[in-house]
Amino acid sequence: MNILQIENLTKRYSNHTALSDVSLEVPRGSVYGLLGPNGAGKSTLIRVINRITLPDAGRVLFDGKPITDEDIYQIGYLPEERGLYKKMKVGEQALFFARLKGLSRRDALQRLKKWFIRLGIESWWDKKVEDLSKGMAQKVQFITTVLHEPKLLIFDEPFSGFDPINANILKQEILRLRDEGATVIFSTHNMSSVEEICDHITLINKSRNILSGSVDEVRRRFGENIFEVVYGGDKDSFEGVMQPVAEMLSTAEVADSAYHTSRIRLKDTATVRESIALANDAVELRSWSEVIPSMNDIFIRAVEGKL
Amino acid sequence: MNKIGIIISREFNERVRKKSFIITTILMPLLMIGMMAAPTLMMLFAKGDQKSLVVLDQSGIIAPNLEGDDEITFTPMDITLDEARADSNIFGVLWIGEDVVDNPSNVKLYTNSSSSMSLESNLASQMEKIIERERLKRYDIENLEQIMKDVKVKVSFSTFRNDLSEEGEDEEATSSSIAYMLGLVLGMMLYMFLIIYGSMVMTSVIEEKGSRVLDVLVSSVSPFQLMLGKILGVASVAVTQIAIWGVLVCGIGAVVLPALMPEDVMQTVEAVQMGQMTTIEADIDADLLSAVSLATDVGGLVMMFVWLLLFLVGGFLFYSAMFAAVGSAVDSIQDANQLQTPITVPIILALILAMSVFNDPNSTLAFWGSIIPFTSPVVMMARVPFGIPTWQIVLSLVLLYTSVVAMAWAAGKIYRVGIFMHGKKPSFKELMSWIRQ
Structure with missing residues (x-):
């Protein structure tokens, strides 16, 4: 109660x-x-x-x-x-x-x-x-x-x-x-x-x-379908396979390692499962996590009316 | 009710424990005594250095009869006016014409510095008496000296009140000059208490508001309880102070004064109090007797303090509710100045009215001033020593305490809104509109 x-x-x-x-x-x-x-x-x-x-x-x-x-x-x-x-x-x-x-x-x-x-x-x-x-x-x-x-x-x-x-x-x-x-x-x-x-x-x-x-x-609720992917292998082939399902936001090399970190925004038509499968075929996936906005971001966006 | 009690006890304890409270409680009576003694002391010290006046008396009648005192000495001389005026070490020269008895204006005073009123009137009255006597001598009356002594009189009288006397005995009224002094002290005291303790409430409300203690307090008690608790708390401090003085004065009257006064004075006083004797019949100064009689009449003193307390508390509750309302509406004491004018003006008006009471304690103005709640506490206390009908006092009290309730209600309304208003200083009009909300 x-x-x-x-x-x-x-x-x-x-x-x-x-x-x-x-x-x-x-x-x-x-x-x-x-x-x-x-x-x-x-x-x-x-x-x-x-x-x-x-x-x-x-x-x-x-x-x-x-x-x-x-x-x-x-x-x-x-x-x-x-x-x-x-x-x-x-x-x-x-x-x-x-x-x-x-x-x-x-x-x-x-x-x-x-x-x-x-x-x-x-x-x-x-x-x-x-x-x-x-x-x-x-x-x-x-x-x-x-x-x-x-x-x-x-x-x-x-x-x-x-x-x-x-x-x-x-x-x-x-x-x-x-x-x-x-x-x-x-x-x-x-x-x-x-x-x-x-x-x-x-x-x-x-x-x-x-x-x-x-x-x-x-x-x-405020998540915008943004994911952070860490993978080993070729950056271009990752971007290639993801092209149909996601928009690339940024990519960076992880220091002192052979890995890359990419931020992607999945298209509304794509599912997480399908995207992971696609990526899995092209590169060696280390992690796949959703980027959730901080309360600070949500606060500012909500107050400024960008809901 | 319990919560109001907790607030009252906090207000009371915080204030009574303060050094300033203890000091004023002790010093105020001393200050009062000082104020009463001040005129006498001032006269004492106002007396300048002794002045020497050279007298050139052409008539030969005046100079031998002039009597010097600690203010002035007279030195008759036989020199010309010009010679005397050339001497700058003396205070001045008094020149008296030969025909002064017939022509009293033929007198001239030359001074080397400014003369004074008291000096001139002293000179005039001395010379008037001498000339009077000279003129009387011309009628050649036998035993003139004896006759003169015989016709000299001094009138002083006892006053009685028919309205206050019980049947068969004469109630001697307090002499007017004593009543005047007492009324002045009581009226002034009421005035000062209203202003000082009233603004104490206001300051304390402003402080609570500024320090946000109010926000915490109103989450436990209602704003009205809070206001009431504060006002009653401060009132209890005022009552404590008056009670201490009351006990002090009664104690002095009952124990100390009788012990200090010579025995014959006390016996006479007792006789006067019992109604066996009037103040005039006694061979002691009537005013002194009347004062001592009043000061040692413990029953009368207690009654006086009871009235004082009732009017003090009523007047304080009436005004402090307004002070609290103003305090709640502003953020700083500076902002309060303008808004508290409607409160202080009636109090000052009351004091002015009280002053007029002394001329005629039963004038229409005095009567209404002591009945209408805004001015009644101060004016009534100034009237009480003159002895006024009890129904007037009771009526005044009833009206006062009734309007206290109305005032507390209105002030509570303002207070409830005011304490949450921060920033802009509200106008008087806005305060009024809060009452209607």
């Missing part, structure tokens, strides 16, 4: 439409990427999910039922910019946010201790937030987001401000939370992180959902 189901959301502000007829489904236990250029409507969507703003039309189902104020205890939200009181001490602040999320003081303290030790920041408890670096503050904020063990986590650009080591720690923690049963929604521009950890994505552009699906499926 889907933990979150969004049906035909529309949200208008006085001078622009932030969401128009957006629908999507977030499967339980998945890591869901919410992509889109700046100003596309991602933040508005997150706000609607968080019940910060109410939509003009459409509805949000949480666990199969229309979402209520009680459900926000089940959601953890990490905004892109660090939202912490600068003058407040780290520990007190974390306690404050935890209690706002409905934890008792004792529970909150216990869990905070555990998390502070896990992320190696026990010594910051009495520091003021203004004395922390951006990455350090983000760690504190991360803890306040996940502390009440929400079923649904929403992260807005969680890795910005982190060095690679800490980004990796955070990534592991996020995946661990997913393994423990949480569902994670990511809002991000960082496409490599999408490929690494997202199972599903939705791409929002100009207030509309223009692309939804599992990452593998989307990438495949």
Whole structure:
């Protein structure tokens, strides 16, 4: 079952439409990427999910039922910019946010201790937030987001401000939370992180959902029948036999070997099987693999309207 | 409700623990005392160096009777005017004509530097008295000295309030000058609290918005709860401060002052408080007696602080809701300046109205000023020390707290939209349109 189901959301502000007829489904236990250029409507969507703003039309189902104020205890939200009181001490602040999320003081303290030790920041408890670096503050904020063990986590650009080591720690923690049963929604521009950890994505552009699906499926869908072939033998004879079924894009010699690598685009009439058979007769095939576009390419093509 | 409680306690703890809170709580009473003592001190220090005035008295009547003080000394001399004027070391020369008793205008003052109002009026009044006496002497009255002493009077009176007295006893009213001082202090205090604590709310909202703490907070609590929590949190800080001062003042009145005052003063004060004696019958200065009587009347003081707290909280809730709304709509304090004008103008107006109260605490202007919620907290607190009917205070409070609810509702509407508006500064008109949304 889907933990979150969004049906035909529309949200208008006085001078622009932030969401128009957006629908999507977030499967339980998945890591869901919410992509889109700046100003596309991602933040508005997150706000609607968080019940910060109410939509003009459409509805949000949480666990199969229309979402209520009680459900926000089940959601953890990490905004892109660090939202912490600068003058407040780290520990007190974390306690404050935890209690706002409905934890008792004792529970909150216990869990905070555990998390502070896990992320190696026990010594910051009495520091003021203004004395922390951006990455350090983000760690504190991360803890306040996940502390009440929400079923649904929403992260807005969680890795910005982190060095690679800490980004990796955070990534592991996020995946661990997913393994423990949480569902994670990511809002991000960082496409490599999408490929690494997202199972599903939705791409929002100009207030509309223009692309939804599992990452593998989307990438495949955007494949353009391009293959990379590595082979030993004569380059010209390979090109000769492939002429009827494919268009040659490029060929290169593999360094320090007798092999060539060619990129070809199969014609719509040709099948992979038939093409391999043809090539197999002419050269010694080493590998035949499909070139799948990166999420980055798909993002740019989708946003620029070249679908 | 629980969430509002958590927010209130955060706001309260953060502020009360600040050094600035502790310092102002201690320093403000000292500042108040300083402000009241200031006029006296200024008079003390304003007195210039002693000036010496050469007196050339042609009549021979005035000079021997002039009395010098620490401001001026008189030196009668027998030289010509030109000689005296040539001396630049003296402050000046007072030339008195021979016929001064009949022609009092025949007096001339030559000074080497600018003279002063106080000096001139001192000279004039001394000479007027001397000439008066000289003229009286001409009538050749027997025992003139005795008669003069006998006719000298000084009038001071006790004031009583029929409307406030219980049957059969005379309730002596607080003397007007004491009520004036007290009203001034209370009105000023209300004014300062509204401005200072109100803008505290505004600044804090702007900060939360700027640091994006709001985004996190509103994912746990509703914007209205958040606004309410903040306002109530800051209000509890203000109440704490007033309560500390209240306890301090009552403590001084109940324990410290009676111990410091001479025993006979305290006995008289007690008699006055019991209604056995009026301030005039006592042989102690009436104003002092009245002040001490007021300061040691703990029941009255407590009542005063209760009214103060009620108006302070009501006025604060009323205005801080507006301050919060403005804070939510802008990105920086600079942007807030223009939008907060509609808030600060009524507060300043209230202070001006409060000043007019002192002339006539029961004028129509004072009455309406203390009933209409925009100005009522400040104006009413300025009126309370003069002793006004309780129904007026209650009516004012009811109106104030009713409009607090309406104001919080409207401000909440603006706040809910405002906190997510970044970038362009909205106009006042836009704010109004958010209420209707």
